[in-house]
Amino acid sequence: MAFLLIKQQIIRHKLLQLLHPRRMWHKVKPKASNTSIDLKTVPGNKILVAYFSRTGDNYAVGNISKGNTHIVADAIAKDLGAKTFEIKTVKQYPANYRETTQVAQQERSSNARPEMATKVDNMQDYDVIFLGYPIWWSDMPMVIYTLWKAMILRVKQLFHFVLLPVMC
Numbered sequence: 001m002a003f004l005l006i007k008q009q010i011i012r013h014k015l016l017q018l019l020h021p022r023r024m025w026h027k028v029k030p031k032a033s034n035t036s037i038d039l040k041t042v043p044g045n046k047i048l049v050a051y052f053s054r055t056g057d058n059y060a061v062g063n064i065s066k067g068n069t070h071i072v073a074d075a076i077a078k079d080l081g082a083k084t085f086e087i088k089t090v091k092q093y094p095a096n097y098r099e100t101t102q103v104a105q106q107e108r109s110s111n112a113r114p115e116m117a118t119k120v121d122n123m124q125d126y127d128v129i130f131l132g133y134p135i136w137w138s139d140m141p142m143v144i145y146t147l148w149k150a151m152i153l154r155v156k157q158l159f160h161f162v163l164l165p166v167m168c
């Protein structure tokens with residue numbers, strides 16, 4: 001139980017950091033490359049905030065017209081003067097939460113690559129991409145697998161931001 005509480009606190013802390021982008025984004029040191037990028041020096045038109053987010057019936061919050069990831073994506077974009085890009089799938093997910101979980105589970109077990117209805121134009125023009133998505137079945141939604149490798153190959157820095165429910 002104590003472990004769970006500590007874990008929740010850590011997650012809550014991370015989420016609060018996400019909701020206060022100015023505190024966190026300006027100096028980010030990615031582990032893999034061991035280099036840092038000062039986002040204050042990157043012009044807003046070189047940063048893209050791409051996100052996948054659902055509206056409709058959502059976990060713990062009921063029916064929403066703007067998804068959680070969408071809200072955070074807008075906050076990051078506003079803070080950095082960046083553009084946003086909404087990742088949409090050709091096949092839309094049901095508005096009903098439980099039905100969506102079933103579709104998503106099926107996609108995950110078949111290792112699907114859902115087709116995208118939207119496309120990032122001139123991805124190579126961006127130096128930094130923030131890629132946001134909710135956790136679905138302890139994983140990325142499968143549409144993120146459809147596009148994220150292309151992003152890694154084309155931009156200098158790719159940061160993921162991830163949304164999941166936090167019970168406080």
Ligand SMILES: Cc1cc2nc3c(=O)[nH]c(=O)nc-3n(C[C@H](O)[C@H](O)[C@H](O)COP(=O)(O)O)c2cc1C
Binds near residue numbers: 069139
């Ligand atoms: C299909 C589906 C699967 C989910 N799986 C998980 C999960 O494995 N763990 C978890 O903590 N939350 C899970 N959630 C909850 C979402 O991560 C959470 O509601 C998130 O904030 C939704 O973001 P959005 O409003 O941007 O779509 C799931 C939600 C959906 C719709």
